[in-house]
Amino acid sequence: MTQAPTATRPSAAPATGRRRRLGDREGPLAWLFLLPAVVYVVALVGVPFVLAIGFAFSDVSAGDPSYDWAGLDAYRRAFDDPVFWQALRNTLVFTGVSMVLIVLFGKVLANILIADFRGKWLVRFLVLLPWTTPVALSTVSWLWLLDSIFSPIDWILRQVGLLEGNMYWLGRPTLATASVIAVHVWRLVPLAAVIMMAGLIAIPRDIDEAARVDGAGFWRRMFEVTIPLTMPLIAVAALFGAIFTFTDMAVVYVLTRGGPTNSTQVLASWAFVRGIEGGDVAQGAAIALFLFPLLLAAAVLILRAVRRMQVM
Amino acid sequence: MDANPSTSVFTEPRAEVDRQRRRYVWRRRGGRVGLYLLAVLAAMVAAGPFVWSAVTALKLNSDLYTATNNPFAFNEPATLDHVLFLVQDTPFPTFVVNTLWVGALVVAITLLFGLPAAYALARLDRPWAGPAGIALFFVYLVPPTLLFLSLTRVVVWLGLQDSTWSLVLIYPTITIPVCTWLLIGFCKGLPKDVEEQAMVDGYSRLGAFARVVVPLLFPGIVAVVVFAFTLTASEFIYALAFISPSAEKMVSTGVPTELIRGDVFFWQSLQASNIVVAVPIALVFTLLLGRFVAGFTMGAVKG
Numbered sequence: 001m002t003q004a005p006t007a008t009r010p011s012a013a014p015a016t017g018r019r020r021r022l023g024d025r026e027g028p029l030a031w032l033f034l035l036p037a038v039v040y041v042v043a044l045v046g047v048p049f050v051l052a053i054g055f056a057f058s059d060v061s062a063g064d065p066s067y068d069w070a071g072l073d074a075y076r077r078a079f080d081d082p083v084f085w086q087a088l089r090n091t092l093v094f095t096g097v098s099m100v101l102i103v104l105f106g107k108v109l110a111n112i113l114i115a116d117f118r119g120k121w122l123v124r125f126l127v128l129l130p131w132t133t134p135v136a137l138s139t140v141s142w143l144w145l146l147d148s149i150f151s152p153i154d155w156i157l158r159q160v161g162l163l164e165g166n167m168y169w170l171g172r173p174t175l176a177t178a179s180v181i182a183v184h185v186w187r188l189v190p191l192a193a194v195i196m197m198a199g200l201i202a203i204p205r206d207i208d209e210a211a212r213v214d215g216a217g218f219w220r221r222m223f224e225v226t227i228p229l230t231m232p233l234i235a236v237a238a239l240f241g242a243i244f245t246f247t248d249m250a251v252v253y254v255l256t257r258g259g260p261t262n263s264t265q266v267l268a269s270w271a272f273v274r275g276i277e278g279g280d281v282a283q284g285a286a287i288a289l290f291l292f293p294l295l296l297a298a299a300v301l302i303l304r305a306v307r308r309m310q311v312m
Numbered sequence: 313m314d315a316n317p318s319t320s321v322f323t324e325p326r327a328e329v330d331r332q333r334r335r336y337v338w339r340r341r342g343g344r345v346g347l348y349l350l351a352v353l354a355a356m357v358a359a360g361p362f363v364w365s366a367v368t369a370l371k372l373n374s375d376l377y378t379a380t381n382n383p384f385a386f387n388e389p390a391t392l393d394h395v396l397f398l399v400q401d402t403p404f405p406t407f408v409v410n411t412l413w414v415g416a417l418v419v420a421i422t423l424l425f426g427l428p429a430a431y432a433l434a435r436l437d438r439p440w441a442g443p444a445g446i447a448l449f450f451v452y453l454v455p456p457t458l459l460f461l462s463l464t465r466v467v468v469w470l471g472l473q474d475s476t477w478s479l480v481l482i483y484p485t486i487t488i489p490v491c492t493w494l495l496i497g498f499c500k501g502l503p504k505d506v507e508e509q510a511m512v513d514g515y516s517r518l519g520a521f522a523r524v525v526v527p528l529l530f531p532g533i534v535a536v537v538v539f540a541f542t543l544t545a546s547e548f549i550y551a552l553a554f555i556s557p558s559a560e561k562m563v564s565t566g567v568p569t570e571l572i573r574g575d576v577f578f579w580q581s582l583q584a585s586n587i588v589v590a591v592p593i594a595l596v597f598t599l600l601l602g603r604f605v606a607g608f609t610m611g612a613v614k615g
Contacts, residue, residue, distance in 0.1 A: 025517075026436050026437065026517060027438075029432070029436060029517055030436040030438045030441075031432075033429055033432035033436070034428070034429050036425050036428070036429070037426060037428070037429035037448070037488055038429070040425055040484060040488060041448070041485055041488060041489060044463070044466075044481070044482060044484075044485045045454055045459065045485050047466075048459045048462040048463045048466060049454065049459060049462070051462035051465070051466070052458060052459060054462075055461060055465075065468070108354075109354055112347065112350050115347055115351075117351060119351075122355070123351045123352075123354070123355045124598050125594055125595060126355040126358055126359035127354055127355055127358045127359075128358075128594050128597050128598055128601070129358055129359055129590055129594045130358050130361075132542060132593045132594045132597045133362075133546075133586070133593065133594065134545055134548070134563065134564040134589060135546060135564075136548045136564045136565065136567065136568050137563070137564065137568075137589055137590065138590065139568070140567060140568055140582050140583075140586055141361040141362065141364065141365045141583065144364070144368065144579055144582070145364055149379055150376070150383065152364060152383035152384065155382070155383050186357070186358070189358075190358065194601065194604070197605060198605045201605065201609075218343065243453055243455070246455075247456075248457075249548070249549060250549070250564075253548075254568045268455075268457040268549075271457065271461070272460075272549070272552075272553070275460075275461045276461070276552075276553050281461055281464075285461045285462065288457055288458050288460075289458070291455065291457060291458055292458060295455070295458075299450050303446065303450075306446070
C-alpha cells in the first residue's frame, strides 16, 4: 500500500546524488506510513462516534432510518423508563465491586505468576484460560455451572449439608448480581495479573536486594517497596478491569439476559435491547452515550499513570 | 538479618547463628508451601469451569441429568456422541471456518496498516510521535458498546449486513490501535544500528524498513498475529448486531445463540465447543506471554 516499488533499490546502485528520494525523506515518509492507519481508524471509529451522538438527538429507528432532529426526545424516553436507572446503578455497582476484587486477586496472582516453581507453565496456562477464551463461550460454561437444577456448586453444598434443594443462582436478584460480578472478576483477574507482572519484572533487582539486605521481610518489602514502585501499573490494571467490566454486555447477555426482571441489566445490554432488539436506535444511542463520561475519566487516569511510569 | 554491624552473624555466638538460620529456613519453607498452595488454588479457580465443561462434554444424557449423580465423575461410561453431534449435526464447523477466515483477513489488514504506522511512530523521530501513539492506544478503549448502533447503520448503508465482510471491515478498528501499540514496543526493542547499517549499505529508509526491519520484527509479528486473532475471535457485540443468519455467524455468537434452541440447551455439545476453542488459544498465549508483556511495556517507554 505505502510501499512504492521504485523506492527500494539494490545496494549496488549509486547512493550519492539521489539521496533525497521519497524513500529517504523522513518527514513525508512518516506521514505516508501513518496516514492509512489514521484514516481507517478515523473513518470507522471517529465518524461512527459522531454519528452516535447525532443519533441520540434524532428519531432514527430500524423501521424509519431517515434522520430527523428530535432534540432530547430520546433521552426523555430513556429517563422515563425505570429500567434505565436500574441499569445505570447496576453498571456502577458491577464496575466498582469488580474493580476492587480484580486488583486484589490480580496482585496475588501476579506474585504467583512471577515466582519460580515447578509446574509454572501448567499453572500459567490454566490461569490464562479465563482471559483468552472468548467471553461469550466461557460465560456459557458459567451458565451451566450455575444451572438451576444441575449446578455442581449446589451439589457440593448439598453434600456438605449446607443446602437442601437448589440455590437458583441466576433466578434471584442478589445471587444473579453476585454471579455476574463473579464472572467478570474471574475473566479479568488474569489480565490484571499480567499487567501487574509487567510492573514487577521492571523493578530493578538491586532495589529488592538492597531492601532484603536491610532486613525488610516479605510484607514490608511488598508494601514499602514493590507496591509503591509498581503503583502506576496497578492503576492501569484497575482501570482496564473497570473499562472491560463497564463496557461489556456479553456476560449479562449470555448469563441472565438482564434478568431476573431487569435486576442485572447494565447500560450496554439495555442499549442493545432498546437499539437493536427494540429498533429504537435513537434511544439506544442515548443510553450508550452514558458510558462516555466515565470512559473519558478512566482514559485520563490511565494517561496520568503512564506518564508517571515514564518518569520512573 | 540485621543491618547493624555490631550484631552481625560474625560476632554472635554460634547458637544464636544456628537459631537464626533455622528460623530463616523454616520461614522460607513456609513461604514455598504457601506459594504452591496459592498456585494450585488459583489454577483450580481459573480452570474449574473448564474442567467442569470437559467432564460435561463427555457425559451421557442419563448421567448428566440425574441431579444426585456426582457431577465431576462419570457415573456411566463416557461418550463421544455429543462431540460428534457438534461436528456433524450443528453449524459449529461453519462458525469455526467463518472465524478463521475473518480472523486471517483481519490479521492481514492489521499488519498492513499497523506495521508502517508503528515504525513511523517508533523510529522516524517526529515530535508528535509520542502523543500520536498514546492517542492511537486510546482508540482501543473506545468500546464497541458505544459504537455498535451507528456502525450497524453504516454496515446497512454499505450493504454488508448479514455478511462476514462487515466484520472484516470493522474489526481492524479494534485490532489496528492495540496492535500498533504492541508493534511500537517491538520496534523500540530493535537496535537502531541495524537500519543505519542497512542505509549505509545503500538501502533507502523505506528499503531498510521493508527488507531489514520487518524480517527482524518477526517474533513480534507472531505475537501481534495471535493477539489480533484472539481479539477477533472474542468480539461479541458487533458480531451479534451485524449478522443474523446462522451460516454467517462467528464462533462467539453462533455458539450461544444457535446451540441453544429456545429452552433446549445442548449442554454437552456447548461445553465441547467451549473446550475446543479455549484450549488452543490459551496454549499459544502461554507460550507468547513474555513477548506480550515486553511489547506492551516497551510501547510506553520513551524511545
